[in-house]
Amino acid sequence: MNTEIIRKWFSHTAELIIEDIEERDSHVRVYFLKSMADTKLIYTKILPELRKLSPHPLKIEDVESHLGVPTSQRLAKQQDVINHLLKGSVxxxxxxxxxxxxxxxxxxNKRNIARPEIETNVLGPQQAFVEDLDTNIAIIRKYLTSPQLFHEQLWVGESARQEVALLYMEEIVNPENVQTIRQRIQDLQTDGLIDTNMLSQYISDNELSLFPTLLQTERPDRVADGLQNGQVAILIEGSPFVLLGPTALFHFFESPDDYYFRWSLGTFTRLLRMIAMLVSLLLTPLYVAALTFHYEMIPADLLLSLAQSRARVPFPPLFEALMMEIIIELLREAGARLPTKVGQTIGIVGGIVIGQAAVQAGITSNILIIIVAFGALSSFIAPSYVIGSTIRVIRFPVIVLAGILGLMGIMVAMSFLISHLLRITSLGRPYMSPLYPVRLGDWKNTYFRAPYSFLAKRLSIFQSRNPLRYGRKEAHQIHNLDEDE
Structure with a gap:
């Protein structure tokens, strides 16, 4: 390897260190980046060992056998040398x-494994991924101690190359899913990637859609369960989030807690999340449509209360609703960006103070404050932050159509939304499965969480090689201690 080539590559930085060991016929050069490599280890272990060999004419094989490092690699290509130096190798x-x-x-310089910050659970494992790729793979392997867990290494980025890992269970996964992801990553043209959330937008089936088509998660237990069901996991160096695909819309409303609780409570909370998303999407538009066009829909007693509440409000329901929704979004973003303790204070105190002041000033009505707060609370119930944010964005055009066309506007918005969802795919698989195409057998593990003895079959969206997790008959049998006597 030409020293001048390496110097040219790192001419813009003072991090490159070159150590020469020259005695008699031996000439050894050691290259490393002081910001990336462990300089203490190099100067106390590697260099002294090389100097012990230097009085004799050396070959690279002598260095390799003397150091005896099992993780060392032979490199002849210029680009491979540059990549390894950037990763902290000597x-x-x-x-x-x-x-x-x-x-x-x-x-x-790794971050310690901590509890999940976004996908918090009451029961089950309490650890999340970190920014180190090898650590994340090791965590997954602790959950899946199987030789069938395959690991493929890929690279993305032109100027800043990043390592990407594909994980899948070879006996379970559909090879077509793996090949689709592999091909899209290999064909990717970009300077570099920082996070898996950026990668998901590059390789998704529908780049312009508001809906995510790959599931992002920070929980190793969720990734392990997805791999056992036939999904493919995508990890990237430097990202604490993992992508799972293929994915259906309803998977974003599932939580690992559903499987740690009893089946009855798991089913109840899962249905509650789906209902909450509909409430978050439609509650404010229904209020706007009813007050603007459809007074006859409102019971007489409630209509009287609404009239008294809005007596001092000078704005039409559409403007009033949009104004309060924007204020809620401002409070939400401010609470998320500010430091934790200050953000909680802003979210709670700001909401109460602004809401009460707006009502007293006659800018809005008490009932709308309740409706907007209820809708915002419902959007937080989704385990996936991404799908909750998507619902928040979609709510605004639905409100506008409700204010212009009433219930007809809501129906038009929902028709466009459903049509769009039916056209979306995730790695070529239907995004609305098992609702469309209809797969009644998958409903017991999508909309409901049936007892484990009824969950022997994997979901059809994954198109797994082995569709059965275990035998159905054996799952329903209860073995007592005295049965074998």
């Missing part, structure tokens, strides 16, 4: 050798 080259030796000695 590169050792002996004069006239056809290749060099790369030893991973990256400095330890």
């Amino acid at each position: 590169y050792i080259h002996v004069n006239q050798a056809p290749y060099g030796l790369a030893i991973p000695v990256a400095a330890e």
Whole structure:
């Protein structure tokens, strides 16, 4: 490897360190980046060991056998050397050798494994992924101690190359799903990626859609369950989130808690989330449509209360609703961006103070404050933050159509929404499965959480090689201690 080539690649930085060991016929050069490599290990272990060998004419094979590092790699290509230096390896080259030796000695700057911050659970494992790829793969392997867990290494990025890992269960996954993801990543043209959420937008089936078609999660237990069901996991160096695909819309309303609780409570909470999403999407538009066009829909007693509440409000229901929804979104974003303690205070106190002041000033009505707050609360119930944010965005055009056309506007909006959802795919699989196409057998593990003895079959959207998790008959049998006597 030509030293001048390496110097040219890193001419813009002072991080490149080159150590020469020259005695008699031996000429060894050691390259590393001081910001990425463990310099203490290099100067106390690697360099002293090389100097012990230097009085003799050396070959690269002698260095390799003497150091005896099992993780070392032989590198001959220029780009491979650059990539390993950027990842924190030390590169050792002996004069006239056809290749060099790369030893991973990256400095330890990993974040400790902590509890999930977004997808919190009451029961079950309490650990989340971190930004280190190898650590994340090791966590998944602790959940799935199987030789059938395959790991493929890919690279993305032109100027800043990032390592991407594909994980899947070879005996379960549909090879077509793996090939689809692999091909899309290999064909990707971009300078570089920072997070899996960026990667999901590049490789999704419908880039312009508001709905995510790959599930993002920070929970290892959810990834392990997805792999056992036939999904493919996508990890990227530097990201604490993992992508799972193919994915249906209703998977975004599932939580690992559904399987840790008894089936009855799991079913109840899952249905509650789906109802809450409909409430979040339609409650404010229905209020606007009823007050603007359809007074006859409102009971007489409630209509009287509404009239008294809006007596001082100078704005039409459409403007009033949009104004309050925007205020709620401002409070939500402010609470999310500010430091934790201050953000909680802003969210609670700000909502109460602004809401009460708006009512007293006659800007809005008490009932709309309740409706907007109820809708905002319902949007938080989704386990996936991404799908909750999507519902928040869609709510605004629905409100506008409700204010212009009434119930007809809501029906038009829902027709467009359903048509769009029916056209979306995730890795070529129907996004609305098992509602469309209808798969009644999958309903017991999508809209409901049936007892485990009824969940022997994997979901059809995954098109798994082995559709059965276990035998149906054996699952229904209850074995007592005295049965074998």
